[in-house]
Amino acid sequence: MEEKKARLKPQAEIEVIPEGPIRIKGNIILSDVRRDIFESPEGEIYLCRCGRSKNKPYCDGSHEK
Amino acid sequence: MESSIKSGRGRKYTNGEITVYWKPESCIHASYCYRELIEVFDPSRRPWVDMYGATTAEIIRTVNMCPTDALTWKWNDEEKNRDVDPSHTNHVNFRRPELLKDETEAQSEPVSVRVMPQGPLIISGTFTLKYDNKIKEVEESAVSLCRCGASSRMPFCDGNHRKSDFKDD
Ligand code: FES
Ligand code: FES
Numbered sequence: 001m002e003e004k005k006a007r008l009k010p011q012a013e014i015e016v017i018p019e020g021p022i023r024i025k026g027n028i029i030l031s032d033v034r035r036d037i038f039e040s041p042e043g044e045i046y047l048c049r050c051g052r053s054k055n056k057p058y059c060d061g062s063h064e065k
Numbered sequence: 066m067e068s069s070i071k072s073g074r075g076r077k078y079t080n081g082e083i084t085v086y087w088k089p090e091s092c093i094h095a096s097y098c099y100r101e102l103i104e105v106f107d108p109s110r111r112p113w114v115d116m117y118g119a120t121t122a123e124i125i126r127t128v129n130m131c132p133t134d135a136l137t138w139k140w141n142d143e144e145k146n147r148d149v150d151p152s153h154t155n156h157v158n159f160r161r162p163e164l165l166k167d168e169t170e171a172q173s174e175p176v177s178v179r180v181m182p183q184g185p186l187i188i189s190g191t192f193t194l195k196y197d198n199k200i201k202e203v204e205e206s207a208v209s210l211c212r213c214g215a216s217s218r219m220p221f222c223d224g225n226h227r228k229s230d231f232k233d234d
Contacts, residue, residue: 012176016196016220032180051214
């Protein structure tokens with residue numbers, strides 16, 4: 001067995017956009033039992049954090065209204 | 066299993082001795098992996114592969130049962146990958162030779178991003194979090210981010226989603 005390195009390499013970048021959604025990019029698994037999502041998205045995704053999107057868990061721009 | 070597994074890059078998991086590769090878009094849900102070795106392959110856990118849940122021999126035996134190239138494996142010691150018995154059907158030599166050159170990193174566990182019903186987003190693993198002009202390095206830990214818009218500790222969840230009438234639909 002290998003020893004765990006003291007510092008691990010970050011696998012993803014999460015950014016909380018001011019007045020906007022959460023941007024996520026990197027090696028992730030997104031899961032949402034309610035909507036039957038279990039996937040490793042390519043590229044970046046934007047998740048709603050205002051509570052108003054009509055396309056949850058994703059942001060649909062409703063935060064601007 | 067009901068979950069849909071969509072395309073993505075392959076994932077890899079190691080216990081220091083072997084590396085197991087997961088290619089989600091190839092999975093046909095034959096379910097040998099979790100029926101044989103739930104200690105290692107547990108679709109309801111995040112991350113779903115725990116390479117320390119069983120011995121290397123048991124993991125190899127189970128991965129060889131996968132009928133597609135969704136699960137493959139190789140020795141971390143490259144010497145051992147030269148001459149592999151064809152009974153090891155899911156060794157990368159036979160299924161995904163392009164992975165032979167792949168150098169094993171010490172850790173590449175994907176970050177788990179879980180959408181909690183009527184609740185926050187729970188992000189766990191090793192990642193960087195940017196908020197309020199700050200950058201926080203999170204190492205093998207978790208944060209809980211508000212999805213309802215009603216937290217008074219933004220961007221983090223403070224439990225207010227229970228009081229606000231957050232409709233998670
Ligand atoms: S953050 Fe964009 S719709 Fe909620
Ligand atoms: S999701 Fe918990 S306070 Fe908003």
